Amino acid sequence: MSRVRVLVGTRKGAFVLTSDGKRDAWEVSEPHFAGWEIYHIKGSPVDPDRVYASQSSGWFGQVIPRSNDGGKTWETAGNKFLYDGVPGTHQWYDGTAHPWEFKRVWHLEPSLTDVDEVYAGVEDAALFRSSDGGQSWTELSGLRGHGSGPHWQPGAGGMCLHTILLDPSDPERMFIAISAAGAFRTDDGGKTWRPINKGLRSEFIPDPAAEVGHCVHHIAMHPSRPGVLFMQKHWDVMRSDDAGDSWREVSGNLPTDFGFAIDVHAHEPETIFVVPIKSDSEHFPLDGQLRVYRSKTGGNEWEPLTKGLPQRNCYVNVLRDAMAVDSLDACGVYFGTTGGQVYVSADAGESWKAIVQDLPGVLSVEVQTLP
Amino acid sequence: MIRVELPAHLRTLACVSGEVKVEVGEQATVRAVLDALEVDFPMLCGTIRDHVTKQRRPFLRFFACGSDVSHESMDALLPEAVVRGEEPLLVIGAVAGG
Numbered sequence: 305m306s307r308v309r310v311l312v313g314t315r316k317g318a319f320v321l322t323s324d325g326k327r328d329a330w331e332v333s334e335p336h337f338a339g340w341e342i343y344h345i346k347g348s349p350v351d352p353d354r355v356y357a358s359q360s361s362g363w364f365g366q367v368i369p370r371s372n373d374g375g376k377t378w379e380t381a382g383n384k385f386l387y388d389g390v391p392g393t394h395q396w397y398d399g400t401a402h403p404w405e406f407k408r409v410w411h412l413e414p415s416l417t418d419v420d421e422v423y424a425g426v427e428d429a430a431l432f433r434s435s436d437g438g439q440s441w442t443e444l445s446g447l448r449g450h451g452s453g454p455h456w457q458p459g460a461g462g463m464c465l466h467t468i469l470l471d472p473s474d475p476e477r478m479f480i481a482i483s484a485a486g487a488f489r490t491d492d493g494g495k496t497w498r499p500i501n502k503g504l505r506s507e508f509i510p511d512p513a514a515e516v517g518h519c520v521h522h523i524a525m526h527p528s529r530p531g532v533l534f535m536q537k538h539w540d541v542m543r544s545d546d547a548g549d550s551w552r553e554v555s556g557n558l559p560t561d562f563g564f565a566i567d568v569h570a571h572e573p574e575t576i577f578v579v580p581i582k583s584d585s586e587h588f589p590l591d592g593q594l595r596v597y598r599s600k601t602g603g604n605e606w607e608p609l610t611k612g613l614p615q616r617n618c619y620v621n622v623l624r625d626a627m628a629v630d631s632l633d634a635c636g637v638y639f640g641t642t643g644g645q646v647y648v649s650a651d652a653g654e655s656w657k658a659i660v661q662d663l664p665g666v667l668s669v670e671v672q673t674l675p
Numbered sequence: 676m677i678r679v680e681l682p683a684h685l686r687t688l689a690c691v692s693g694e695v696k697v698e699v700g701e702q703a704t705v706r707a708v709l710d711a712l713e714v715d716f717p718m719l720c721g722t723i724r725d726h727v728t729k730q731r732r733p734f735l736r737f738f739a740c741g742s743d744v745s746h747e748s749m750d751a752l753l754p755e756a757v758v759r760g761e762e763p764l765l766v767i768g769a770v771a772g773g
Binding site for chain 1: 720732
């Protein structure tokens with residue numbers, strides 16, 4: 305029977321949750337890297353036992369641990385993230401020029417074809433690549449060199465490159481997203497980039513339809529249709545059918561279209577999930593009711609999924625990298641909260657159950673479907 | 676041999692318990708100790724000082740013989756008691772962060 309392994313990054317360590325394909329009984333590991341922030345932890349699609357993690361601390365900076373046994377044991381890889389050339393400046397919160405400074409890795413995206421190749425999205429926003437299993441890192445500086453870099457500005461959480469999507473049908477194409485610059489695409493393996501924000505409107509910036517400056521929270525893609533992208537923006541849920549060349553809003557009947565997480569059903573490319581959050585100033589569910597919303601029509605028409613989720617007095621948040629799906633049949637959906645719960649639905653969202661209730665605040669959730 | 680006491684998180688990262696000992700040349704300075712420490716424990720590179728500038732990370736402090744030597748030159752000689760191994764060089768995480 306197939307198994308699932310859920311990799312959970314939290315404010316105070318990483319946890320590995322495992323179950324058989326029923327996804328009913330779970331084993332929970334002891335904390336890995338106890339006391340450290342684990343912004344992201346993700347396994348290689350080539351070899352699921354190769355797992356990379358972003359381990360960081362305000363005291364000790366960035367560390368990149370790597371596992372070759374599915375997260376049981378770890379070794380330390382490289383943590384030298386040096387911007388290419390003279391880093392230059394971006395805009396600070398007050399509009400003044402501020403030098404680019406490395407702070408941490410937000411997201412690690414292992415290659416679809418090479419176990420030793422992995423991408424890192426960092427704060428201050430830049431994209432790095434390692435071709436030796438995380439030992440050394442090289443910036444793909446064409447992104448910051450796009451020309452708009454000096455105009456990028458941090459969002460409330462920092463100026464982070466938090467989303468990396470690799471196109472399974474085209475090894476030269478990838479998508480990234482930055483808060484608060486927007487989404488970008490390369491079609492030449494990361495040498496050159498262009499902003500893909502046409503159709504986004506952000507009323508809180510000087511030019512609501514600007515080419516860059518949008519606070520994109522997360523983007524999701526179904527691997528069978530890499531030209532179709534779904535975005536949870538600061539406000540608005542958006543959809544692109546042309547690889548980001550243009551976007552249209554699909555918030556439809558959502559009770560609020562603010563949120564962070566978004567993901568796509570493993571077997572139904574038109575079925576998507578979001579967790580609506582009340583507002584940009586109140587980062588918790590509307591009315592204290594934790595509800596996942598599902599659209600089976602690729603947006604616009606949404607239904608609340610509540611069975612098994614707290615429907616009163618719930619004031620947690622679900623962060624951008626804290627939702628994932630497995631590829632079992634029926635598709636499993638997972639998300640973690642800032643209150644330390646990790647929920648699973650083994651029936652594509654119809655019903656939910658807490659795997660764990662009391663972890664540290666969850667920063668990221670990734671799922672591996674294992675034979 | 677210089678005795679170095681690391682904060683708990685860095686002991687875990689370096690897979691050591693208790694103090695570590697490093698060999699430095701005649702110039703027993705904080706810089707020399709950190710150079711030796713990073714050779715013996717490469718996983719500590721970047722966690723105590725910046726990779727390039729070699730500046731101490733802001734929330735770490737160095738203490739020797741009861742004194743905070745964090746703001747002294749990295750090339751200042753350490754106290755004799757530390758050089759002779761009678762006292763450790765302490766690397767301490769600042770009490771900060773809530």
